[in-house]
Amino acid sequence: MLAERIDALLPQTQCRRCGFDGCRPYAEALAHGESALNRCPPGGRAVIAQLAALLGRPELPLDSDCGQEGPQLMAVIDEQVCIGCARCLDDCPTDAIVGARKRMHSVIAEDCSGCELCLPSCPVDCIHMVALATPPHSAPQREPRAVRYRRLYDSRRARLARSQADRRDALRASLAQDGASAD
Ligand code: SF4
Numbered sequence: 618m619l620a621e622r623i624d625a626l627l628p629q630t631q632c633r634r635c636g637f638d639g640c641r642p643y644a645e646a647l648a649h650g651e652s653a654l655n656r657c658p659p660g661g662r663a664v665i666a667q668l669a670a671l672l673g674r675p676e677l678p679l680d681s682d683c684g685q686e687g688p689q690l691m692a693v694i695d696e697q698v699c700i701g702c703a704r705c706l707d708d709c710p711t712d713a714i715v716g717a718r719k720r721m722h723s724v725i726a727e728d729c730s731g732c733e734l735c736l737p738s739c740p741v742d743c744i745h746m747v748a749l750a751t752p753p754h755s756a757p758q759r760e761p762r763a764v765r766y767r768r769l770y771d772s773r774r775a776r777l778a779r780s781q782a783d784r785r786d787a788l789r790a791s792l793a794q795d796g797a798s799a800d
């Protein structure tokens with residue numbers, strides 16, 4: 618399937634800078650000819666070239682409206698400042714942040730894709746991005762990282778879907794019980 622082959626080229630940071638809700642939706646849009654191939658800043662020029670070759674379309678410069686190409690980033694939480702509000706947990710697409718409510722939080726380095734989605738949620742600005750000395754997302758060596766991020770992202774989505782279904786079931790059971798008590 619074309620979307621899968623496109624998705625396999627994308628860095629899987631799930632940063633949404635392309636304007637889509639993650640790498641897979643962008644891959645689907647590309648497969649259907651519904652988006653330009655120059656919208657992924659983490660992938661940069663190298664991924665644009667790979668997409669152009671796969672899709673038989675001309676290469677384009679990175680769309681600067683989506684952001685700039687740069688080094689791989691990682692989030693670091695200043696644990697002295699963190700108030701343990703847990704807001705950042707909801708925004709992390711790879712479940713890379715650990716911590717309980719009212720406890721300091723920290724980032725699992727190898728699980729952090731550098732997407733920066735946690736930054737706006739922190740009320741005390743204690744999350745900082747640092748550049749890593751690892752190869753950029755577009756380098757061939759990035760593939761194991763991309764596979765890891767995709768697996769973490771998929772497992773997070775599956776967990777959220779399960780908990781939504783559980784909540785729905787609990788609500789139905791409670792409504793059914795109320796109905797039975799009213800009879
Ligand atoms: S890594 Fe690229 S394709 Fe994936 S969400 Fe970010 S910008 Fe979109």
Ligand code: SF4
Pocket residue numbers: 691692708709710711712713714724728729730731732733734735736
């Ligand atoms: S810790 Fe922040 S930057 Fe890292 S993956 Fe999670 S949301 Fe993205």
Ligand code: SF4
Pocket residue numbers: 694698699700701702703704705706716721722738739740741742743744
């Ligand atoms: S949002 Fe900021 S203050 Fe709240 S738990 Fe996360 S890092 Fe700590």
